[in-house]
Amino acid sequence: MIIRDAVLTDVEQMSGFLKELTASGKRKSPDSEPFVRANYIEDPGKIRCSIAEENGIVLGFQSLKRAEAGNKWGVEPGWGIIGTHIRPSAARRGVGRALFGVSHKAAEDASIEKIDASIANDNPEALAYYEAMGFRTYRTPEGLICKCFDLTGQPD
Template sequence: MRCSVAEDADETVLGFQSLKLARKGNIYDVTPGWGIIGTHIRPEAARRGVGRALFSATLEAAKAAGLQHIDASIAADNPEGLAYYQAMGFETYRTPDGLICKRYSL
């Protein structure tokens, strides 16, 4: 649905965030019709608000598409990822093996 890329003034890529539409039978087992989010920020650029800025763009796309929920499936041993999505307003709704799945409701 949308992939947003953050760059610095030298056009160095600082990170990206993808928003996909869950379809029937998707490998993440997410309810069809929900969004599925993925984020990666360059380690050197972490904790500078890049993730927050990307989520603002993603949220715009999600609203424009009329999504009601977005899933973030995070490895259970990734405290940074869990803290980031929690800070963006996601809440845990299921915990399959090794994962913590968080949901954002629009």
């Protein structure tokens, strides 16, 4: 498995397995190729969007963006916003862990102090994943559990 930046030629596979996640009820956001292109590859707030690839198969990707003022997720401007999406057939193989190693470094390089992960409160796998990566719950708007990763090492 290698980790590299996502590029436009990855969009078809990324959208393909997002549709699998939608079909299984694990994704509620859009999953089309134009959405993937605009929101992950070409997002103006993008810090890094990394993919994990094995033998030409995209196993998963992780998006790290900078929260802009007035962002729709209600995240503090200047924080990072993270999203993780693993192909169902590649789950629980360490892909998400490997991706976070790269995103963590990208956040440090971008002088991001805190990263938000907003997770549906009925998604125990994602809650366990982010908890294992060191994220901790800091707010719970309706239907969501929002976890924060603190790169400053300072308690809130």
